[in-house]
Amino acid sequence: MTTGARALLIAAMVVALVACDNLERQRKARDQAASDFFPNGQVQQAPPPGTVPRGAAAREAELRQRPALTAELLQRGQDRYQVYCTPCHGLAGDGHGTVVARGFPAPPDFTEPRLRAAPEGYFVNVISNGYGQMYSYAARVAPVDRWAIAAYIRALQLSRHAPVGQLPAEDRQALEHAP
Template structure:
């Protein structure tokens, strides 16, 4: 028999070591830690699917200045690189060749239910990846509130404006 075949057989004989590895599950004793349970979770972290955390998505928070301010901050951090500060789909990454996302002022997105916007933020859509691990549920609601404010700023009916501002706009338009 050829010596290289013996060497190959010897090397392949050790390939089944993984079949004997134990399976460790979180929250159970692990021998690596001398019989203690697995290390405690990082403070502030939460397991995926945790009911209390996800319950925050079921209730829309009260719309106030603090929520809109938080939404503007979170939007600037997470969304503006692609969507742009005004939500027009003209963020910095688009200028560098990334596909242009839709403008939030499009009729399709203005009519999208809040629940669907929350889902897209969490799970992503198209080339957008999900932000569930990065954006807390309360912050997702804040971002949705900011998106609605952006949409309203670009498609507010003239009748919603105060009378003095409406007259000023009508006079400027008539010139």
């Protein structure tokens, strides 16, 4: 390396170090602090009207399209149901979850006639937006998982009201010999 190149490299390093120091002392605003930049004097500003969060359009498109009913979708629905729904709704969907046992209001039983007649999109909407005491799970549950949970809720409803004649012979025998 030549003396000129070495001197240029050292000068570039000194400029970089000085620039880093400027970043440390730059003027900045903290959340919830006062600001003389905005007319209302606040640092945090509401987004402009009509602003759409990044990825929101894609998530909305996923919600509009129900995925195909497969064994994998039901398995995923069972998994996500057990993570997010059982604390309140219980494993059987009867509304007797652990938080209900500790004094929280009981959610409805999924086998109520009103809920058995509801389309799957109703459950997706409730997961997305909340209903009654239930808050929105939109930030926690991906759109495809909402459909999976709705499909699993349908399976729970069917399992608790399946006619015995539609069961396989081995399941009917197990029921007949159950205590």
